[in-house]
Amino acid sequence: MSGISPVCKKLIDQEVALFQEDRRKYYLPGETKSPDIGAPYLLHPPGATTGVLLIHGLMAAPYEVREWADHFFSQDFTVYAPRLAGHGTSAEDLAAKNFADWVDSVERGYNILSECCEQVIVAGFSTGAGLALHQALTHPGRYQAVISVSAPMKFKGLSARLSETVEHWNRAAGFFHLTNIQKPFAANHPDNPEINYRRCPIHGFNQVKFLMRHVYQGLPGLDIPALIVQGAADPKVSPNAGKMIFQRIGSAKKHYAEIDHHIHGIVRGAVGKRVFAVVDDFLSQLK
Secondary structure (H helix, E strand, C coil): CCCCCHHHHHHHHHHHHHHHHHHHHHCCCCCCCCHHHHCCEEECCCCCCEEEEEECCCCCCHHHHHHHHHHHHHCCCEEEECCCCCCCCCHHHHHCCCHHHHHHHHHHHHHHHHCCCCEEEEEEECHHHHHHHHHHHHCCCCCCCEEEECCCCCECCHHHHCHHHHHHHHHHHHHCCCHHHCCCEEECCCCCCCCCCCEEEHHHHHHHHHHHHHHHHHHHHCCCCEEEEEECCCCCECCHHHHHHHHHCCCCCEEEEEECCCCCCCCCHHHHHHHHHHHHHHHHHHC
């Protein structure tokens, strides 16, 4: 991390220390991944003046977007990938977090980038994309552009529609001390099991819904350049989700792209390279 200010280094060291503390506190054999999966990271090429705040998805970790971060770095962007609260540790940790905790994680990430970059682009995948859009809406004028890949504006499946009912049931059962009939987690079948939790906290899933409702309401006021990317055959997020976001955005400088692929995780591997090419084209138009 040569070439960064002492303030920037101090902030990064604080984030790494927080991760290490949380990992020790919530460590679960068989669920907690290796430290390199969950740790936040900064990539800073010498002389770079534009940074990308790159946000991972639900039940994942900063390593989920590492290939994307490396690509940005190769294009001479500084990249900071924050660790969202409750991630990179265990599902028990995530179950106790709210979307406001994730927003705080992202805010601290912006503070790091603003110490070493003149301009910042905010980007994310899945829930991270929702948080990127939330940042752009909450802080008009802060970001040069926003990039959203597979934001979960609309989920697929009956279980997704019933998640809030299940959480109400869990609360009622807890009130009567009937913990044996609670269902705090649902099974997760991740695209990247070496990164993602295999248990999805019902509360965490509902926090994503809460986040996206806030985002949807604010989209007409989004007036910076925006790229919306959606998987055309996404099995978890409705393919209509990207179009819903794109059509509602108020910015005149908005772009939409669909990636024909059968999995949700489209920012890694061969399909990731297709996404990165779309992003490169978008950014070249900004220049």
